[in-house]
Amino acid sequence: MGWLRLAFVMYVALTIIYFVTGIYSRSVRREKLEKEWDTDPAREGLTAQERSAFIEAGMVHYDKGLKKRLLWLIYILPTVGFLVTIYFINWH
Amino acid sequence: MWTKIKWGIRILLLVIVGLFLHYTLPQRDVVQIINTYNKNTPIGANWMFYSIEDTGTGVETTAAVRDIRYIDAVFPDGQSVMVYRNEDTGWFWPPYFKWDSSTLQAEATNLKSDKANPQWVAVTHYGWRMPIFSIFPNAVKITPVEGPEVTLIPWVNIIILGFLAFVILMIRRMWAQFRERMVDPALADVGETFDAAGARVENARKEARGFFGRIGAWLGTWRAKK
Numbered sequence: 001m002g003w004l005r006l007a008f009v010m011y012v013a014l015t016i017i018y019f020v021t022g023i024y025s026r027s028v029r030r031e032k033l034e035k036e037w038d039t040d041p042a043r044e045g046l047t048a049q050e051r052s053a054f055i056e057a058g059m060v061h062y063d064k065g066l067k068k069r070l071l072w073l074i075y076i077l078p079t080v081g082f083l084v085t086i087y088f089i090n091w092h
Numbered sequence: 093m094w095t096k097i098k099w100g101i102r103i104l105l106l107v108i109v110g111l112f113l114h115y116t117l118p119q120r121d122v123v124q125i126i127n128t129y130n131k132n133t134p135i136g137a138n139w140m141f142y143s144i145e146d147t148g149t150g151v152e153t154t155a156a157v158r159d160i161r162y163i164d165a166v167f168p169d170g171q172s173v174m175v176y177r178n179e180d181t182g183w184f185w186p187p188y189f190k191w192d193s194s195t196l197q198a199e200a201t202n203l204k205s206d207k208a209n210p211q212w213v214a215v216t217h218y219g220w221r222m223p224i225f226s227i228f229p230n231a232v233k234i235t236p237v238e239g240p241e242v243t244l245i246p247w248v249n250i251i252i253l254g255f256l257a258f259v260i261l262m263i264r265r266m267w268a269q270f271r272e273r274m275v276d277p278a279l280a281d282v283g284e285t286f287d288a289a290g291a292r293v294e295n296a297r298k299e300a301r302g303f304f305g306r307i308g309a310w311l312g313t314w315r316a317k318k
Contacts (some may be wrong), residue, residue, distance in 0.1 A: 002183030024266045027273050086189045089232060 018074045025071065026062070027033065033058040117252060118185045118218055120244050123165035123174060124210045128201045133160045133177075133226075141219065143179045161197045163231055165215060168240035170207070175230035176217055186218055188232055194251035199234050212237050214244060266278060 033055045037043055043051075062068060125313070134157050135142050161178040169214035178197055181188045190196075214237045219229035237244075 006183045020266065021262075024269055027269055031269075031273065080187070082187070085187065089188055089190050090192045 010042065011075070014078060021074060022068075022071055024058070028060060029062045029067075030055060035075055052082060113253075115220060116218055117249050118188075118216050118232060118246075120214045120216050120246070121165070121167070122212055122214050122240055122242060122244070123167055124207075125163060125165050125200050125204045125234075126173075126206075126213055127164035128162070128197055128204065129164075130159055132157050138225045138227050141225065142177075143181055143230075144184050161193055162228070163197070163200045163215070168212070173247050174215075174221060175228055176215060177228040178231050181230070188218070188230075190232055192231075196231060196234060198275060200231070203234060203236060212242070213239050214242070 037051050037054055114136060133142075142160075163176040163178055165174050166172070167174065178193045178200070179190075181190045182194050183189070203211050205212050214235050215231050216235075217229040217231045218235040219227065221228055251288065
């Protein structure tokens with residue numbers, strides 16, 4: 001039963017970490033897109049609607065991208081780490 | 093004064109974290125095993141430094157006495173000794189997930205040697221030996237090594253500490269991002285509200301000059317807010 005309790009607590013904690021990291025990652029990407037738009041001299045004088053459309057398009061691209069999928073490592077790495085520990089301590 | 097207290101708390105926290113890591117992370121001793129045995133061990137106020145109950149290390153003969161396996165060892169200097177306990181860790185802290193204490197005891201007994209032709213082994217363990225509290229480091233793994241002068245690189249600790257440093261760095265960056273994007277704009281808003289309120293007060297004060305002005309201002313307070 002011990003392993004169930006540990007797994008439950010661990011995955012609850014990892015889910016919180018997953019969401020917080022996801023929010024952070026989105027925020028960083030949004031800031032990058034904003035800066036890209038604001039520092040581009042070719043885009044000077046364009047409307048705010050065009051700016052937000054550009055940013056939303058960038059975020060849609062981010063949602064489909066590799067970087068967002070890499071966030072699954074938050075679940076995968078600890079699981080693999082625990083399994084490797086169990087193997088090396090008890091069987092190796 | 094305040095800075096001293098702040099630094100005092102910081103240093104205290106750092107020491108606590110350091111001691112915690114020193115207790116929990118694995119360390120390796122190069123030793124020669126001289127004896128292995130079981131002993132009924134009374135566990136009282138020092139329970140924190142033993143495995144939690146029901147991990148299945150030997151039998152708990154009564155509530156407070158546990159039959160625990162021990163390994164005696166001597167360091168290469170031939171004089172200083174170390175006593176390791178050999179207990180399962182179970183599914184709790186520290187997360188070594190060790191269930192093979194019987195096997196480990198057999199390995200330890202197999203690698204036992206006398207002083208004439210010593211067999212040197214590296215004992216991976218965590219914990220401290222503190223005679224006052226009757227606590228012993230828990231042996232996790234035993235591997236034969238060439239000799240007493242072998243160099244062991246603590247890869248596991250390097251990886252774990254590196255990962256911890258990475259986590260702390262990420263938390264700092266996340267906090268900075270949160271402040272930059274969420275807290276600072278909110279504070280700027282509040283600041284603008286304050287400025288606006290200040291301007292309104294200033295106008296009210298200007299209008300309130302003189303007797304009629306004052307009455308007008310008082311009437312003004314009954315008007316609908318724009």
